[in-house]
Every structure is written in C-alpha cells, then in structure tokens.
Amino acid sequence: MAADPLSLPPQPVPDAVTAPFWAALAEGRLAMCRCGHCGLWMQPPLERCRRCAGPTRFTDVAGTGTVYSFIVQHRATVPGYLDDLPYVVALVELDEQAGLRLPARIVGVDPAEVRCGLRVRAEFADLPGGDFTVALFRPLDES
Ligand SMILES: [Zn+2]
Structure with missing residues (x-):
C-alpha cells in the first residue's frame, strides 16, 4: 500500500x-x-x-557552523515528522561567513540540551516521499 x-x-x-x-x-x-x-x-x-x-x-562549504537560533517542535504541525517529536529546527550560522544562516533540523542530541552557540556539522539524509536529500546538523564532538 x-x-x-x-x-x-x-x-x-x-x-x-x-x-x-x-x-x-x-x-x-x-x-x-x-x-x-x-x-x-x-x-x-x-x-x-x-x-x-x-x-x-x-x-x-565545510558544513560546520553554530546554532544561531532554534525552536523545539512539540506538536505535529508539519506532516511526516510525527515519529520524531519533539525535534529541533534551528538557524545554523555556517562558519564561512557571519550571517550565512541555513534553517535545518538538529539531530543526535536531546532537544533540552540544544543551546545557541552549539557547534554542529552537516550530515545528509533522504527526505521521505521524494527524490530529495536534506542537510541535518549534529553536534560536533570537540572534546
Ligand atoms: Zn559580489
């Protein structure tokens, strides 16, 4: 089906x-x-x-950046992400230039632990339902 x-x-x-x-x-x-x-x-x-x-x-671009701003989505307002609630949508400021910001999901971290200034790196995932790949960002392990 x-x-x-x-x-x-x-x-x-x-x-x-x-x-x-x-x-x-x-x-x-x-x-x-x-x-x-x-x-x-x-x-x-x-x-x-x-x-x-x-x-x-x-x-x-290098794919590294910093969380500039973010929201934690607790309700299913966008189809396709019900299984992922709650999830984080951020504006990631890329390292190449101040003000170069890309909206993207932040993965691999408890939403309660996301902060402005968090260092992140891009990874790629298939977008369900079509032929598109999207960029997601995951916290950098800088320890
Ligand atoms: Zn120019």
Missing part, C-alpha cells in the same frame, strides 16, 4: 536559482550561493550579488 501523502513531509520545489543547492545535496555536498566577484555568500540564493551585482554560483 502506498504511503498516505498527508503523512509525508513537504517536498522542495527547486527553481532555476535553487536547483544547484538540491543537486549538491543529492551528491552529499552542502553548497551555498556565493558571488564570483567579491566572494559574498548569500542565503537565500540570488542570481546576482546583492553587494556588487556580480554573477553568483554555488560553492561547497
């Missing part, structure tokens, strides 16, 4: 600007939009640099 579509998480809808982001994830890489002229990183991605109007391209 096919899975109930209402039990699946929302699926990405790549467009011309965001398609390279999803293609990189499918290959196990986290790539962010960067200006080819001045090097500014941009999230969300733009076709032209917001600082110098230069052309942009997706460039791999």
Whole structure:
C-alpha cells in the first residue's frame, strides 16, 4: 500500500536559482550561493550579488557552523515528522561567513540540551516521499 501523502513531509520545489543547492545535496555536498566577484555568500540564493551585482554560483562549504537560533517542535504541525517529536529546527550560522544562516533540523542530541552557540556539522539524509536529500546538523564532538 502506498504511503498516505498527508503523512509525508513537504517536498522542495527547486527553481532555476535553487536547483544547484538540491543537486549538491543529492551528491552529499552542502553548497551555498556565493558571488564570483567579491566572494559574498548569500542565503537565500540570488542570481546576482546583492553587494556588487556580480554573477553568483554555488560553492561547497565545510558544513560546520553554530546554532544561531532554534525552536523545539512539540506538536505535529508539519506532516511526516510525527515519529520524531519533539525535534529541533534551528538557524545554523555556517562558519564561512557571519550571517550565512541555513534553517535545518538538529539531530543526535536531546532537544533540552540544544543551546545557541552549539557547534554542529552537516550530515545528509533522504527526505521521505521524494527524490530529495536534506542537510541535518549534529553536534560536533570537540572534546
Ligand atoms: Zn559580489
């Protein structure tokens, strides 16, 4: 029996600007939009640099960062994550540039122990119900 579509998480809808982001994830890489002229990183991605109007391209990042902000989701408001409650959704500030922040789930830690400033590293997981890979972040073991 096919899975109930209402039990699946929302699926990405790549467009011309965001398609390279999803293609990189499918290959196990986290790539962010960067200006080819001045090097500014941009999230969300733009076709032209917001600082110098230069052309942009997706460039791999290290995948390490810091929890900038987060919520702990206790109720099932988004289909597909009922089995994971409670879970953490964070804005992760990537190490490449102050202000370069990506929304993502934080895994591998008790939600009660997540703090702003927590050091994390990206990993990759298949998104149920489609052909997409997503980035999740797990606390770095820096001991
Ligand atoms: Zn630029």
